[in-house]
Amino acid sequence: MGDRVTESEEETSYSYSSNEEEDLTELCAFVKYNKEYKREGPALIYIPDNYILTEYKDGKCEKGYMLHGDNGLSELKYENNKITSRTVIEATPGKLHDPTGTYEFNGFIQNDSPMGFGICKDIASNQVIYQGYMIGWERSIDGVSKKDNKKVFSGSWCANKRCGYGIEYDENEMISREGYWFNDEFIQSNLFLANPLNLSMSKWKVNTSLCSEVLNFSGFQKVEEITFNSRNFETTGIVNITGLQNLKKIEFEANGFSMFGYANPKRSFCISDCPLLESILIGKYCFTDFTHFELSKLDSLEVLKIGSIDFDSFNFYEASFSIQSSSC
Structure with a gap:
């Protein structure tokens, strides 16, 4: 993943088709199920070499996001739970404060809201609390949270919560737990060896x-x-x-x-x-x-x-x- 904010030189948009080289095969989905065994709520989906962030309502989703280039995002549109289009989000580098005046975001912005990779600081302490992808002031897809300038967690995020593979660090930045998370809770450590692609x-x-x-x-x-x-x-x-x-x-x-x-x-x-x-x-x-x-x-x-x-x-x-x- 990128460690700095840069402008992508790739195309700004294109239409998705099944003939494209990128493999969108779902390897693993971190999502809740309702009583009818249908997906419900925010979801982080692992695909080969990328992630998809989406949200289900009664088993159906309409749009989602995935990483694009070094620091950007693409927006996905769905019909019948199949991706029908993918458009690179035209975000621009900049700074802004959240509505409460608590946090400052320095990174990619669209419509006065974080939309891509960036650095989030606590204004009062002037300390970095998160470095990674954000969508609308929510930690998303991939990033590192920090406290007192030390790493706390590095890994996947969904709807501002730890979700998927990640590493938790102690106060000395030594690994305290490594494994998989769901809804901000550590769920297990010995099912997967290290790489999410082991799901294949x-x-x-x-x-x-x-x-x-x-x-x-x-x-x-x-x-x-x-x-x-x-x-x-x-x-x-x-x-x-x-x-x-x-x-x-x-x-x-x-x-x-x-x-x-x-x-x-x-x-x-x-x-x-x-x-x-x-x-x-x-x-x-x-x-x-x-x-x-x-x-x-x-x-x-x-x-x-x-x-x-x-x-x-x-x-x-x-x-x-x-x-x-x-x-x-």
């Missing part, structure tokens, strides 16, 4: 929870096999495995995704639209308090094993049970 791997062994609320793998389009380790994910309330075109096997080892309390109407499990999925294995004592269980549009499914025949496994103990198929 075909096999996953997941040893710790991705998120305290929603487990979603929709961006992992190349994954063929997923195994969730035992005795984890007890606070994950929604498991949504949808639209994985290459997934063949998924296994949940024993004692996972369970609070061992009363049935919780907010906890749900859904696997759907995975055309090559052949095997679903769910160990004993998994999902004991989940109240919704659904499998649908799994045309290649051959093996479904839930619990153990030798034990009372209590899987989905008080859940409704729904299996649907598009095949006769």
Whole structure:
């Protein structure tokens, strides 16, 4: 990423077409899901060598932003959740204060608002508090936050919150935590080795929870096999495995995704639209308090094993049970 404000010499606008060289394949999406398993709210999407910042309303988005050149941004327009156009934002270098007079931004500006890479200072202390991309006074996409002229966090941002891969530093600027963040919360450290592009791997062994609320793998389009380790994910309330075109096997080892309390109407499990999925294995004592269980549009499914025949496994103990198929 750029470390200074410069003017881009590239074209100011162009129309997007699928023939362009840039790969817009979604690798991973950091976004919440509503009760209908539709994306809802701000989202940061990793694509090869870039990011997309957008916002969903009931599963649909109309516009977004992505990095352009050294310091600029492009605006994306969508139809039916597909990018139909991309225009480089014509921002100009300058300085301005926020409406409260608390902060000064020195960087790319459009319509009296930050729109691109820049440096944000606290006016009272004259100290840099953020260096990176901003969209309308919100830290966005990629940047470094600072306190007392020392790095606090370096990584991805969405809607002014830490989101995606990042590094947190202690008061001596030594790394204190490195991993993935969502909605300003640290969610895990040992799922990915270092590079977000590892999301293109075909096999996953997941040893710790991705998120305290929603487990979603929709961006992992190349994954063929997923195994969730035992005795984890007890606070994950929604498991949504949808639209994985290459997934063949998924296994949940024993004692996972369970609070061992009363049935919780907010906890749900859904696997759907995975055309090559052949095997679903769910160990004993998994999902004991989940109240919704659904499998649908799994045309290649051959093996479904839930619990153990030798034990009372209590899987989905008080859940409704729904299996649907598009095949006769």
